Amino acid sequence: MNGRFDEFASGSFKWLLFLLLASFPMLTVSAFPDAAAGAVSAITVTVTPDSVLVGDRIHCTIGVRHTANDVVSLEGIDSLTVQPFALINRKQSSAPLALPGIRQERFVFELAVFGSGWQPIPPFTVVLRNSEGKVITREACKPSSAVFVRALTDSTMRELRPIKPPLKPLIPLLLLLPVVLGVFGVAGLVLLLLFLLKRSVRTSAEKVDPCQVAQRKLRKLGSRLSAGMPPPECYEELSNIMRTFLEKHYRIRALEAVTQEIERDLKKLGVAGYESIMNLLAQADLVKFADSRPDAEESRQSLRKAEEVIRSARIPNISEE
Amino acid sequence: MKHAVELEELGMRITDASRFIEKAEAQLSRRVIGQHVVIRRIFIAMLVNGHVLLEGVPGLAKTLIIRTFAAAMNLKFQRIQFTPDMLPADLIGTMIYNPKDLEFYPRKGPVFANVILADEINRSPAKVQSALLEAMQERQVTIGTQTFPLQEPFLVLATQNPIEHEGTYVLPEAQVDRFMMKVLVDYPTYDEELEIMLQSATNATAAPIIPVVQPDDIARARALIDLIYVDPRVQRYIVDLVVASRKPAQYGIASLEAMIEYGASPRASIFLLLASKAHAFLQHRAYITPEDVKAIAYDTLRHRIRPGYEAEADNIKPDDIIRQILQHVQVP
Numbered sequence: 001m002n003g004r005f006d007e008f009a010s011g012s013f014k015w016l017l018f019l020l021l022a023s024f025p026m027l028t029v030s031a032f033p034d035a036a037a038g039a040v041s042a043i044t045v046t047v048t049p050d051s052v053l054v055g056d057r058i059h060c061t062i063g064v065r066h067t068a069n070d071v072v073s074l075e076g077i078d079s080l081t082v083q084p085f086a087l088i089n090r091k092q093s094s095a096p097l098a099l100p101g102i103r104q105e106r107f108v109f110e111l112a113v114f115g116s117g118w119q120p121i122p123p124f125t126v127v128l129r130n131s132e133g134k135v136i137t138r139e140a141c142k143p144s145s146a147v148f149v150r151a152l153t154d155s156t157m158r159e160l161r162p163i164k165p166p167l168k169p170l171i172p173l174l175l176l177l178p179v180v181l182g183v184f185g186v187a188g189l190v191l192l193l194l195f196l197l198k199r200s201v202r203t204s205a206e207k208v209d210p211c212q213v214a215q216r217k218l219r220k221l222g223s224r225l226s227a228g229m230p231p232p233e234c235y236e237e238l239s240n241i242m243r244t245f246l247e248k249h250y251r252i253r254a255l256e257a258v259t260q261e262i263e264r265d266l267k268k269l270g271v272a273g274y275e276s277i278m279n280l281l282a283q284a285d286l287v288k289f290a291d292s293r294p295d296a297e298e299s300r301q302s303l304r305k306a307e308e309v310i311r312s313a314r315i316p317n318i319s320e321e
Numbered sequence: 322m323k324h325a326v327e328l329e330e331l332g333m334r335i336t337d338a339s340r341f342i343e344k345a346e347a348q349l350s351r352r353v354i355g356q357h358v359v360i361r362r363i364f365i366a367m368l369v370n371g372h373v374l375l376e377g378v379p380g381l382a383k384t385l386i387i388r389t390f391a392a393a394m395n396l397k398f399q400r401i402q403f404t405p406d407m408l409p410a411d412l413i414g415t416m417i418y419n420p421k422d423l424e425f426y427p428r429k430g431p432v433f434a435n436v437i438l439a440d441e442i443n444r445s446p447a448k449v450q451s452a453l454l455e456a457m458q459e460r461q462v463t464i465g466t467q468t469f470p471l472q473e474p475f476l477v478l479a480t481q482n483p484i485e486h487e488g489t490y491v492l493p494e495a496q497v498d499r500f501m502m503k504v505l506v507d508y509p510t511y512d513e514e515l516e517i518m519l520q521s522a523t524n525a526t527a528a529p530i531i532p533v534v535q536p537d538d539i540a541r542a543r544a545l546i547d548l549i550y551v552d553p554r555v556q557r558y559i560v561d562l563v564v565a566s567r568k569p570a571q572y573g574i575a576s577l578e579a580m581i582e583y584g585a586s587p588r589a590s591i592f593l594l595l596a597s598k599a600h601a602f603l604q605h606r607a608y609i610t611p612e613d614v615k616a617i618a619y620d621t622l623r624h625r626i627r628p629g630y631e632a633e634a635d636n637i638k639p640d641d642i643i644r645q646i647l648q649h650v651q652v653p
Contacts (some may be wrong), residue, residue, distance in 0.1 A: 027583055253648065259612065289610045290550065
């Protein structure tokens with residue numbers, strides 16, 4: 001009995017093995033029914049990144065599994081049909097999978113993105129051809145992937161942003177106001193003081209009578225002459241005093257002018273008694289340039305004459321006032 | 322007031338010795354109407370052995386003044402018209418071969434005269450200009466191997482036309498510097514013009530010029546000019562004026578610093594002093610005053626100061642610069 005059973009068992013195993021081997025191609029086909037029929041088994045679409053600024057670029061990768069004998073191509077993705085995307089670049093690569101007879105076709109599209117908001121990846125068609133180039137199948141695909149496009153400007157804003165509350169100063173303005181007013185007040189006071197000071201200096205300078213100054217200088221010169229000053233030096237000093245007096249009193253250029261020029265200017269101004277002034281200057285010129293040697297008495301006389309000239313020049317001014 | 326005795330005496334001698342100038346001026350006024358300043362400057366140059374560059378448009382009696390001056394001063398006059406094809410030999414003379422005795426003899430050129438009118442000096446090339454200017458400087462001329470001294474007084478009066486520059490050779494600064502004065506000959510006044518017209522528009526011959534100067538008058542005047550007293554203050558004033566043309570900022574005229582490319586040379590100080598002395602002589606004075614210096618400052622300095630680029634852009638002339646200097650440098 002056992003022997004029969006063993007025979008039967010061994011015979012059944014052989015049959016089972018035979019049936020299994022015989023049914024393998026059928027199992028394979030049933031596992032991949034589309035591939036066996038020359039159809040696309042799987043299409044995958046991935047987009048990276050999924051959120052960009054307008055004008056940025058994305059990479060859209062489309063993967064298609066198919067039987068090794070078939071040729072895969074994509075239709076519907078070109079520069080015209082992908083709007084609002086712009087096709088920048090496309091790459092295609094093919095790689096075998098672990099399963100025998102199955103390959104993965106990989107399409108990578110570089111797209112520039114325009115528009116705003118959610119932008120769906122445009123639909124495309126996967127075409128399978130046999131080795132002879134004959135279309136076996138054509139399968140339309142509408143991917144669910146999309147990319148969010150952010151606009152650069154606020155034109156896409158749909159609601160108003162809340163207005164930020166104004167920043168509050170650390171020190172309240174009302175507290176600063178007296179300080180600011182104080183600073184302005186002090187500055188104004190300083191300016192006023194400067195103005196008054198300048199005016200008073202100018203007025204005092206104007207008040208200095210050139211006649212007075214000249215007379216004072218002449219008196220000093222007289223005392224120096226009495227103290228033994230050499231007469232030529234006295235004349236030189238006298239000439240300087242007279243020229244400075246003429247320049248200040250008559251407002252003529254006397255310090256840089258020669259005697260003739262001074263005479264011409266005084267004549268032009270109609271100065272009464274200019275001859276006396278010219279005599280004094282001529283005498284001084286003789287001492288300075290002609291090596292004349294006056295004595296002390298002559299020098300004193302000249303000083304007296306000079307004082308008279310200055311006194312007479314002062315009188316009209318006083319009467320005018 | 323007691324004057325220095327020597328100066329008093331000298332003053333009297335100067336008055337006496339300068340009479341011939343008045344006589345000569347009287348002769349000149351018979352032919353030349355106006356141009357008193359130009360005539361005075363020529364006398365000044367003659368008195369101190371200087372030379373004068375006259376600048377003025379044609380027709381201002383430059384030649385007439387010089388010719389009459391030479392005639393009145395009893396001096397030998399030569400007029401040399403400078404042309405582009407002129408050679409130095411045409412001016413100074415050359416060696417002439419005598420076939421009889423088979424020897425070369427020097428033939429003196431027109432430069433051998435007392436008063437030379439170098440008419441339009443800038444029409445000749447540099448070699449001719451320099452031949453004349455060398456004669457001016459050295460007061461002698463070498464022909465072949467022989468050197469001949471020039472006659473005294475030797476006065477060169479060169480003219481140049483300021484408005485016509487085409488075909489001219491501009492005198493280099495170094496050459497211009499040798500002229501004691503550059504005198505600008507200006508148009509006559511209205512009345513002078515009227516007198517010139519009436520005097521010249523006639524067929525009658527011009528009144529003859531009588532030589533009024535004795536041969537030793539000029540030498541005596543020159544000797545007296547050398548004795549004229551120059552106070553150290555005036556000496557310093559002269560130097561101040563010249564230095565102010567070089568370093569105006571030192572004299573409170575910093576605005577002129579950019580206006581002057583280069584200032585007056587030391588020759589300016591020398592000629593300013595000499596001309597001031599001659600000016601004082603003409604005023605019968607035995608001493609110089611700053612008035613004398615100021616009077617001749619423009620004529621002595623204008624060709625020695627070169628205005629800079631900025632001055633030219635602002636149309637500032639040397640006379641404007643000199644005016645500024647005279648107004649700012651303090652008179653002693």
